[in-house]
Amino acid sequence: MESACGLAAEIVRTFGEVRLRVFGSSMAPAILPGDLVSIQRASLEEIAPGEVVAFLRSGRLFVHRASGRKAAETAASAGESLLVTRGDRLRHDDAPVTPAEFLGRVVLLERGSRTIEMPVPEAHGTIASLLRASDRATYLYLRLAAVFPTLLFRRAKCQM
Numbered sequence: 799m800e801s802a803c804g805l806a807a808e809i810v811r812t813f814g815e816v817r818l819r820v821f822g823s824s825m826a827p828a829i830l831p832g833d834l835v836s837i838q839r840a841s842l843e844e845i846a847p848g849e850v851v852a853f854l855r856s857g858r859l860f861v862h863r864a865s866g867r868k869a870a871e872t873a874a875s876a877g878e879s880l881l882v883t884r885g886d887r888l889r890h891d892d893a894p895v896t897p898a899e900f901l902g903r904v905v906l907l908e909r910g911s912r913t914i915e916m917p918v919p920e921a922h923g924t925i926a927s928l929l930r931a932s933d934r935a936t937y938l939y940l941r942l943a944a945v946f947p948t949l950l951f952r953r954a955k956c957q958m
Contacts, residue, residue, distance in 0.1 A: 862892060
């Protein structure tokens with residue numbers, strides 16, 4: 799798994815774009831397991847809060863939403879800007895993302911036969927709050943989404 803993530807990171811850095819399938823549920827309901835995301839190379843300074851970004855940390859690839867910026871606190875990287883991210887379903891921010899970890903922004907989401915251009919607005923609704931509060935609710939939501947994709951995502955085309 800670690801080498802696959804490293805390969806994906808190298809493809810983005812070298813060729814500028816890569817498409818990957820999402821397996822985690824940290825971005826539900828905006829991005830679901832099984833969705834395809836297109837990641838396009840960008841610099842950390844180009845990212846605005848609310849954009850969905852990709853970064854590599856500890857051999858794992860993360861796709862989370864940028865929520866702000868933070869100045870580096872070490873003397874070696876004084877003045878360096880770090881990106882603060884969080885999965886839509888998570889309650890706490892990730893450790894700040896460094897320029898070395900950062901890969902780029904998610905520009906496109908494919909779910910089944912639908913293509914959704916990014917950025918997908920942050921999930922603030924009732925469903926998102928419920929998913930943040932309960933792993934069981936997330937499990938049930940993802941099961942329903944797999945069985946009845948059009949029932950839960952009727953409005954998903956460009957409105958997600």
